[in-house]
Amino acid sequence: MELLSLSAVQLGRAIREGRTTAVEAMEAVLGRIEEKEEWLNCYITLDKEGARRRAQETQKRIEAGELRGPLAGVPMAVKDNLCTRGMRTTCGSRMLETFVPAYSADAVMGLERAGAVLVGKTNMDEFAMGSTTENSFYGPTRNPWNTDHVPGGSSGGSAAAVAARECFFALGSDTGGSVRQPAAHCGVVGMKPTYGTVSRYGLVAYASSMDQIGPLCGNVEDCGAVLEAIAGIVPESDSTYVHRKDSFQGALKRDVRGLRIGLPKDYFGEGLDEEVRNALLKAARLLEAEGAEVDEFDLGLSDYALPAYYTIAAAEASSNLERFDGIKYGYRAGNAEDDLHRMYKRTRSEGFGKEVKRRIMLGGFVLSSGYYDAYYQKALKAKALIKGAFDKAFFGYDCILGPVAPCTAPKLGESLPDPLKMYLGDVYTVAANLAGLPAISLPCGMSRAGLPIGMQLVADCFQERKLLQIAYTYEQCRG
Amino acid sequence: MQNGISDEMIEYVGILTKLELSEEEKEQAREDMGRLLSYIDKLGELDTEGVEPMCHVLPIQNVLREDVITNEDQSRELLGNAPCRRDNMFVAPRAF
Amino acid sequence: MAEKYETVIGLEVHVELATKTKIFCGCSTAFGDSPNSHTCPICLGMPGTLPMLNGRVLEYAVAAGIAMNCDISRFCRFDRKNYFYPDNPQNYQISQLYLPICRDGWVEIEFNEDPAQGVEKLSPSMKNPSLRTKKVGIHEIHMEEDAGKLVHDDGGDYTLIDYNRAGVPLIEIVSEPDMRTAQEVIAYLEKLRRILQYLGVSDCKLQEGSMRVDVNLSLRKEGTKELGIRTEMKNLGSFHAISRAIESERQRQQALLESGREVVQETRRWDEGKETSYAMRSKENARDYRYFPDPDLAPICISHGFWEKIRAAQPEFCWEKRKRYKAEYDIPEYDIDIITDSRQMAELFEATVALGSQPKKVSNWLMGETLRLLRERNLDPSDIRFTPENLAKLIALTESRTINSTVAKEVFEIMFTENADPEMYVKEQRLAMVADEETLRRTAEKVIRENPKSVQDYIRGKDRALGYLVGQTMIACGGKADPVGASRLLKELLQQEVNEA
């Protein structure tokens, strides 16, 4: 049995049925890591010995009948902005190079309870700020399909690890597309649940009003299983969590008859790569052939999502990242022990990378006295209007189909010189974060250059089941 | 409206956010911020008259905990990450 | 041509709420434990942690708002106040700016009009003809978290930080600039203290920092309406410091204005030792807090039902009790003022009276021994441990002349200290008075036999000799004799001696 070709759910079944073990699965993954990691750099922290030990313990518990879930014994990777008790959590930053949390993220604990086995912590853009995984203090991650290209970001390490089979599935976080976009660039399935579906406790905050943890998986079925494991837990402490009793795995059936799928004209216009457009339209026709009603419509306001997003995200980030000051944990600059404020400044200037500093300054500015109304407040009003536009759209459609990114994965180094251009790459994903909507990114073809193309489906709040059903149907009929 | 970010503004934001920039970085920051802000200025086109600013996207309210002690003394572990500590306390340089 | 200036004062009062746990986590709020023993990842602002509001904080804030005649916001929210300082682990304080929980209230204060009276004599109990009342507006009350404690080491190079107080719930009560004198300020603070203590929302101890006062003060030319530029005075640890600081700042601003200079809007720190203040200015601390709604905390909606529940639970406040006591109980007004000063004392009084004790007797024990012991042991009425049942028993024991007043004081002290049952204690320690006539008579006869000189003195008409003999009889009975009975008996026996002589 070629273990690495199995999906997470298939592997879990094989382990439960005694055809393989959690230990064998872990060895297969560690072997693949040995082979690929040097080129890809998916992980910031690997704990091979710990992973072997955890796999053995899990296998015993499976054999004892304590663990029966679909993910028991399956090796997983976790983005390095999710806290893991006893394992360092860096957020891709020098600032947290030595930080070892005394607590685990609720989502991580949910998966551990389900029997998934942690391999290590994946690479990311520093504090999840970036779209390429090049803004990492620990070096860039490369795209497994072509190592000259980036894997996307900020959850690029997680997406690349899943694509390269350096794990069977991974967790990422999505504030403006950071799960969906790298999933698209690496040819895997990535989902951002409705805001509030997964407890954020233990996720190091970037922009609190939009951050959401999501799975990166080989297929839609795995995605449903992971979502179920991370959504159902009672949070340690999270005031924005919404408890639901949905079974996400139960939504996996091939049926889109009568469902209305809308293609926003605004998303298919200028700026969208021709190959991407064609792949999306082909996918839409497949769904139509399965019985869905597909048509184009005007979503409206889509030009305003990105400026509103960057304003709000920068503002929240500037405040969320104030706690990194060299006193309680993490990096502290030397040679500044004579004055508190000098220590603050040195620590933060040396501990944070360029992109993080850029967003902190922007955020500080838009909140500062005299500019709050014109920028921050204005962005919150734009957000209200955008939410309204989606409410209207979902009155007419069950789901919106569109691109994830304007083009396939760019080459390494191509995006860095121009931050604004990089931001523009998030144009199709940020609206779902502003409006709190669930969205899924799944592969819908390859470019001539051999890079994956992603499709995005967005549904109304709490409609994950519908989203999974449509994605699953597409995956099945795509063949 | 805000294409011209002044040196003073960069200096001021640096004080607010506790970032110390080299001359070169300041120049870069001025340029970046100017461009980003003129892009954000696009929001000015929107008519938001009478629109209530939306902070929380979901209508969640009154999420409360009970007034019950749940924590024991875990200070030793929690202080374990501190770059500098003394007598079970965190240590910071003095402010002048 | 000296202008007359009017002093305009508004206060920001921070009050620590008497919850068991912190505002956003399950850590204890207990005072005085070892550094950082009451901390967790949440109140240390560790990466990835999130706050969750303590429901009791909401109840207390609404209770305070209702007692201070405020409008309670149907919808409110928390905001972040961003500033870098090591006392706050996140470098932002979770507070309320845009939508505070209570607004537009007032309290009525009673104060002495004569400034020469001095602060200490401002108790409303002083029946002073110039006692006046006035309403002070409450601009708003908001909820927020307290900060940690900074300890400066001896060398002075470092600051040590204890986050036990970080995240302790506070309400900040912001008054309108309605006060004019230190007397009014103290009266206002006394009023707040009584309200909050009666509500059980806070113990309001200025010395322990559970009540902290910042004074906003400005001057304006008498007769003008427009407010002058104000300063904010911090670090005021006592009523004395507050009134000294007000006077000092008034003089400082007046000197500036009279010499044609301007007051600078700034925060000043009072130096209690030097009796002076200095400006806290720093380029590094711009007063630009970049407030914005905290995305981590769900907004709060206060329903009519919730409001009604809190309103119905409001206690009878001291000024209401005073009125009722005057009508119901025959005790002096002075007693009433002191007993109603604290809710614990008043409730103890009422409960003991309800058990059948005579009000004046109860009042005597509270005003006398109780206050004496509280003062002696540096305690508060809230620290009283004995029950009304036991106080009633003690009073009954004295009423029935089972014990005399000296013994009663001894029993009270035991009762005060360990809430001992006076009946049991008297029995166990055999403290009941020597009541049987026969024993007392034999003792008295013995005393008369042994003190012929005093008997002679008495016979010669020296009444003082009787006192001495009574004393000797008491001693002979081990202090347990009824002095009245002993005196009566001695007189009887001595009369026989007189007759015989």
Ligand SMILES: [Mg+2]
């Ligand atoms: Mg305050």
Ligand SMILES: [Zn+2]
């Ligand atoms: Zn805590």
